[in-house]
Amino acid sequence: METAGSANKPGNPLWLLAEVTYKCPLHCVFCYNPVDYTRYGPELDTQAWLRVLREGRELGATQLGFSGGEPLMRDDLEEMVTEARRLGYYSNLITSGIGLTEKRIAAFKEGGLDHIQLSFQDSTREMNDFLSSTKTFDLKKRTAELIQKYDYPMVLNVVLHRHNIDHTQQILEMAQQLGAEYVELANTQYYAWAFENRDQLLPSRDQLMRAEEVTNRFRERVGNAMKVYFVVPDYHATRPKACMNGWGSLFVTVTADGVVLPCHEARMLPGLTFPNVRDHPLRWIWYDSPGFNAYRGDGWMQEPCRSCPDKVKDFGGCRCQAFMLTGDATNADPVCELSPHHHLVTEAVERADRPALPAGVKPIVFRDDRNSRALSAASEPATPVT
């Protein structure tokens, strides 16, 4: 893929993520949607989404993700899928599969949807249910059969955390039974709901090591029949991820209410105003809006990033993680061992290494409207500083 454009001349976006709704039938404790999603405005209507798709395509985006919330909660998804294909996108549906009937998948196929990624219906409640309940498995099995019947690759995404990572073997066997061709074992990234629940969800180093061993043995056994990707949590790394391949470099998210972001989480950053597609064309937002230009290039960097040779590879890591952990988005991502704040990460990992969660750890918070309203009320007003 392309490298980040310079601050003066950004390249065009290649990825458009359409978070078409924040509605979701699930309550995943690691959800990356904003915890205060209940206070955002009304969802974009069908015509607005079709316009967003056209504008994204005109900018040069080729990959399109329909996500959410649960995108199947929108009954106009078929129309969006059809338009996406007509425009020449390679379209991906990122779904829990809940609500995926045969009628709908047939319409998606007819409309030209290219790819489906089925994510595990996981919250801690649902995970336990899933691992123990035939009923849930049957539901998933039927969904998997529909995906195969309509000639889509069977791609399964499972989010791992402290409470399910010890079941990696069972999860992989379940994936095999479902006929999965690709499985992504994605360790939780600690943003939004997952950050609220971080001390509950962060696995110990032992757990992580065992899960990787199990995964490697499984890979040796099944060979190429099923490709398994194991995404290590960045808290256990010593150098930061090249977040979004650079700010405003390849990736653009349009949220349910029309706000346009350089990444799923950027809405949390203080001092930035992210424009809405109701008010501005996507082209202006991508190339000219202050929000998209805020962390392009490296002029915003502080030490140790500014003089670090790796800044061209990792772009200083993740702005949102820097902000969440240090209070300043221009700091190095504290995942980096060169960051003066790295101890904030290692301390969290050390806490996770204790066999039992320490007393006083916050109870787990499920992603639902009630908790979102409570968290909205508890946080600062959403007034942007301009």
Added chain:
Amino acid sequence: MAQPKRLPFDHDAPIALAKYYRFQWEPAQDCHVLLYPEGMVKLPGSAGEIMKRVDGSRSLDAIVAELQAAFPGAPDLRADVVDFLEVAHGNGWIREQAR
């Protein structure tokens, strides 16, 4: 004349794009591209001209013949086409069309 060396299909077998791959002209890139789940490969120039003809109906022979006709001034293109198709096959972009 170079023979298909590592190509796993015959010179007269129709070649198709691999499952889940899509080939198209991409104005923003000013070249042909292959799209696949979460990715894109740019195929500028001759790569695009060859891949344009990988459509499930044409064989290696047919692709070479068409390219020679389309570019009459070009030298024998067969070796270049074979080289490119080997790379394409090695990357999982193409397959033999089921007959």
